[in-house]
Amino acid sequence: MPLCESEITRAARTQSGIPAHLREDNFSRWWDDRLARYRGAIEDLSVEIDNPLKLSANERHALAARVRDTNMAIYRCRQPGNVDRAAIQALTSQLGLGKPDSNLCAADDGLSELEVNHSPTHQRYIPYSNRPIGWHTDGYYHTPERTIRAMTLHCVRPAISDGTLQVIDHEIVFGLLHRCDPRYTMALSQSDTMTIPANEAAGSGVRASVSGPVFSHNGDVLQMRYSARKRNIIWKNDSVVREAIAALQEILDSCAELAVTHRLLSGEGLxxxxxxxxxxxFTDSSQPECARLIYRGRYTQALTTMVLR
Ligand SMILES: [Fe+2]
Known part of the structure; x- marks a missing residue:
């Protein structure tokens, strides 16, 4: 038996990479309820907000309920012109998030301004272009100690056309993959499943090579780390991992019914x-003051749903 299969057999026996409520004995009961709640919640994912500086109890409850059922929510500020960076930070802190994790292109407050930017630093990264971006989770190249557990995208100005987002709950992705073959979720929970080579283009010492799983958990909270990029990702040389990645990509490429497709407008955020x-x-305006601008925050904390308890 090849070594890779024996490793997966061991992982299947302990299921150490998977929260208890998602393990095989509990999976069916969890999945039926989770999928039903998810389908219902994505029909009505948006929450209107009067004042992001001070959410009302109803607004917090509405956001938390959507996060509980889908791991996401869309907010829509009734007065988009009044929403500045401080207001975004105030809103996210009311949802349990602290200062955003910083990166090379972030401002001092930790928020990144996603816009077409031709500077030498920015132009190496697709988010700062008008090109499409494939399926991924943010910070998939971070070390486990710096796992990005939450993120926000706030639209200041949309593009002239397109720039639509598509999102899907990673727990639903996990469930779909697990239904394909339980060995797949096991295989992608191995600590050496996915390796990101060192970021040498950004200069020596900026980022070392990082290995980690696709699926991991923090207590009962499932986390996912993934990029559909073909370059700069080294998948474990393992036949089941290869099958699992192909199945995962197929799920993401054909998940329109279960994904949320939404073009953020001014004052809206995910x-x-x-x-x-x-x-x-997307097609952008040639006038900088009218060009697409999205603020992005990444956080090492997860969104809280404590308001529901
Ligand atoms: Fe992203």
Whole structure:
């Protein structure tokens, strides 16, 4: 028996990479209820907000309910012109998130301004272009100690056309993959499933090579780490991992019925527990003051749903 299969057999026996409520004995009961609640919740994912500086109890409850059932929510500020960076930070802190995790292209407050940017630093990264971005979770190249558990995208200005987002709950992705073959979720929970080579283009010492699982958990909270990129990802040389990645990509490419497709407009934002997402390309304005601008925050904490307890 090849070594890779014996490793997966061991993982299947302990299921150590998977929260207890998702393990085989409990899976069916969890899945039926989870999928039903998810289908219902994505029909009505948006929450209107009067004042992001101070959410009302009803607004917090509405956001938390959607996060509980889908790991995400869309907020829509009634007065988009009044929403500045401080207001976004105030809103996210009311949802349990602290200061955003910083990166090379982030501002001092930790928010990144996603816009077409031709500077030498920015132009190496697709989010700063008008090109489409494939399925991924944010910060998939981070070390486990710096796992991105939540993120927000706030739209200041949409593009002239397109730039639509597609998002899907990673727990639903996990469930769909597990139904294909339980060995697949086991295989993708191995600690050496996915390796990101060192980021040498950004200069020595910026980022070392990082290995980790696709699926992991923090207590009962499932986390996902993934990119559909073909370059700069080294998948474990393992036949079941290869099958699992092909099945995962097939799920993401054919999940329109279970994904949320939404073009953010001015004053709207997505808050989520770093669920898989992709973006269509877009046509931008030639006038900088009218060009697409999205603020992005990434957080090492998960969104809280404590307001529901
Ligand atoms: Fe992203």
């Amino acid at each position: 808050v989520c527990n770093n669920v898989p997402h992709r973006r269509d390309g």
